[in-house]
Amino acid sequence: MVLKYIRLQGFIILGADMVSTVLNTDVNQKDADRAVVVAVTSRGVFESGAEGDEVYKVGTAFPLLQALQRVNERLLEENPGESLLFDVILVTTDLEQQQQSSRIISSTRHYGLEVSKFSFSGTEDFIESLLTNNVRLFLSTDRNEASQASQHGVLSALLDQNLASCPSEQLRVLFCGDTVIRSNISPMPVSQQATQSFSAQLGEMRQRFGMFDSPLSMVLMTARGGRESCSAALLTLRSQGVSVDEAYCLAGAPKGPILSLIRPHFLLSNGLSDLEE
Amino acid sequence: MMKMSLDPVQVMSGQVKELRVAPSSNGDSRGSWKEKEVFDQDNLGLSTKPKPPKPENAVTIAVSSRVMFRTEREQKVFEQKGVEEYLRYQIEHENEPFAPGPAFPFVKALETVNARLRELYPESEELFDIVLVTYNHAHVGIRLINTINHHNLFIERFCMTGGSSPIGYLKAWQTNLYLSADADKVREALAEGIAAATMFMPDKLTEVSESQLRVAFDGDAVLFSDESERIFKAHGLDKFFEHERENEDTLLEHGPLKGFLEALGKLQKKFYAKGQRLSCPIRTFLVTARSAASSGIRALKTLRAWGLEIDEALFLAGAPKGPMLEKIRPHIYFDDQMFHVEGAAEMGTVAAHVPYGIAQKHNAKQKPGVGK
Numbered sequence: 001m002v003l004k005y006i007r008l009q010g011f012i013i014l015g016a017d018m019v020s021t022v023l024n025t026d027v028n029q030k031d032a033d034r035a036v037v038v039a040v041t042s043r044g045v046f047e048s049g050a051e052g053d054e055v056y057k058v059g060t061a062f063p064l065l066q067a068l069q070r071v072n073e074r075l076l077e078e079n080p081g082e083s084l085l086f087d088v089i090l091v092t093t094d095l096e097q098q099q100q101s102s103r104i105i106s107s108t109r110h111y112g113l114e115v116s117k118f119s120f121s122g123t124e125d126f127i128e129s130l131l132t133n134n135v136r137l138f139l140s141t142d143r144n145e146a147s148q149a150s151q152h153g154v155l156s157a158l159l160d161q162n163l164a165s166c167p168s169e170q171l172r173v174l175f176c177g178d179t180v181i182r183s184n185i186s187p188m189p190v191s192q193q194a195t196q197s198f199s200a201q202l203g204e205m206r207q208r209f210g211m212f213d214s215p216l217s218m219v220l221m222t223a224r225g226g227r228e229s230c231s232a233a234l235l236t237l238r239s240q241g242v243s244v245d246e247a248y249c250l251a252g253a254p255k256g257p258i259l260s261l262i263r264p265h266f267l268l269s270n271g272l273s274d275l276e277e
Numbered sequence: 278m279m280k281m282s283l284d285p286v287q288v289m290s291g292q293v294k295e296l297r298v299a300p301s302s303n304g305d306s307r308g309s310w311k312e313k314e315v316f317d318q319d320n321l322g323l324s325t326k327p328k329p330p331k332p333e334n335a336v337t338i339a340v341s342s343r344v345m346f347r348t349e350r351e352q353k354v355f356e357q358k359g360v361e362e363y364l365r366y367q368i369e370h371e372n373e374p375f376a377p378g379p380a381f382p383f384v385k386a387l388e389t390v391n392a393r394l395r396e397l398y399p400e401s402e403e404l405f406d407i408v409l410v411t412y413n414h415a416h417v418g419i420r421l422i423n424t425i426n427h428h429n430l431f432i433e434r435f436c437m438t439g440g441s442s443p444i445g446y447l448k449a450w451q452t453n454l455y456l457s458a459d460a461d462k463v464r465e466a467l468a469e470g471i472a473a474a475t476m477f478m479p480d481k482l483t484e485v486s487e488s489q490l491r492v493a494f495d496g497d498a499v500l501f502s503d504e505s506e507r508i509f510k511a512h513g514l515d516k517f518f519e520h521e522r523e524n525e526d527t528l529l530e531h532g533p534l535k536g537f538l539e540a541l542g543k544l545q546k547k548f549y550a551k552g553q554r555l556s557c558p559i560r561t562f563l564v565t566a567r568s569a570a571s572s573g574i575r576a577l578k579t580l581r582a583w584g585l586e587i588d589e590a591l592f593l594a595g596a597p598k599g600p601m602l603e604k605i606r607p608h609i610y611f612d613d614q615m616f617h618v619e620g621a622a623e624m625g626t627v628a629a630h631v632p633y634g635i636a637q638k639h640n641a642k643q644k645p646g647v648g649k
Contacts, residue, residue: 210360210361211360211361211440212360212440217439219439220415226326226329226433226434227422227425227432227433227435228422230422230435231418231419231422231423234415234418234419234422235419243416244415244416244418245414245415246414246437246438246439247415247418247435247437248435248436248437248446249433249434249436250434251329251433251434252328252329253331253332253434253450254331254332257448258436258446258449261445261446261449
């Protein structure tokens, strides 16, 4: 297997089943201390086209990446020195993807995606790459991958099929009110810590913008509970630094129609999220 | 049972108890905060409260926060100082419940009907379901929930859309009736086939029943289409009478609120089935400018053909509606003409405007005695 260099630098260690990281010099590298690293599996971002194609077709997570990019653009507009930005890295999670590394890189450049790093690994060690890169949120189309990552303490969410029709001008984050747990429960499971700290970072980003025309919207949905649950969730999130923009309290009504209107990019809850039920 | 009545004296069933509404006509929206300072966080489940029905089984009434409660002061902050200040103000006053708005007595009456229905049919989900639908930001959420708690309302469902249109959510909730203070949203809803009306706060509120839901409807362009009204507006009263006489046996087309009357009728039948016709906690009224002996016949025949019962049909033959409504004391009155809505409000009736049909193209203010 040979990786083609396409005007890229970085350390490349060849070999199957080992992690290799490639920096994308087209894009500014982010502040490692402050940036919010979001890892997306390349299968979620690109879809294979015909065999001979250099460039992939866009996949379900494409609007999500555009939305993350948009948040960064607006954050930098507000403050050119902003360091609290999304840092998107693409990860491969199996050998097959790993072998497509050059096409993944060239497709990313082709679409002008703000991806700072590529992490090529196999099934055994993609978790390691998530941990090494200080990933705060891992997004995958594969339930097993997301579950594995979650078990290792990395906040994970499943990329929904409907994601392709989500807006790209606004990042829409859905909190599930039924599982927002107050912090006085100890000891706090690692995954809960991960959720709360990520949420707090999103909350801080949200504060940079006004009420209208924000590139980021925090949405709360209480599926089973009624107004008491919703109220508790609103207050809990507020105490965790998240000011909710939209709230939907369903008290047992069917979720499907409401979710298709909310069109979230991903859902945050304390366990592995599940948009379908 | 339809009772044709030319006599303004009405028989009212049920007790008319005084409904205390927060006393202020100057838009003061602050209530008193007597009870527990924070909602009870330990009682998060719905175990002590009945479960809300599935939307497909229920008669869903979507109400906006501005008609459910009085929010004039906050509106002023929004208009004068902008959204950031408005939300900051709301959060600051989070523990102060809002005072009841024009839709409040109506919603309370819906809950009374639910209580009676649950007694008779404990397993049934054919109930009213009240959903708060507002395009407020969720920052106002805590205050709204505190207010619902304070007034002991059974509202477990809401949508706070943070600025985007609530219309999609109305459809998702299978809304049977949408009440809002925003005429544009109401028009949007009507265009999507959802019964909707704009509500206003009357200067004074007459007392209404606490034990019986009373709903009054105008006929043309509310229950029926505006086809006859078009004739009247284009060709005058004589032509209108002629047209109605010639078409007496032709059914009128349905109007935007026909479905809601139908939903009320279905619930009424559940009481009749248990022998509770006389003490039925729902009563419906038709209040129309049509005349009993002539143009009214077509209206009655249409209702009968639709299988809809209306409890009292009042044919005013052009007389003002205000005094009649003041006698009936409905919780809500639907009319397509602002002239009548304002006339009703002047006499203390909560009237809601249905912005549908030909009347919307004409001046709201018309000479008394003219118009339908």
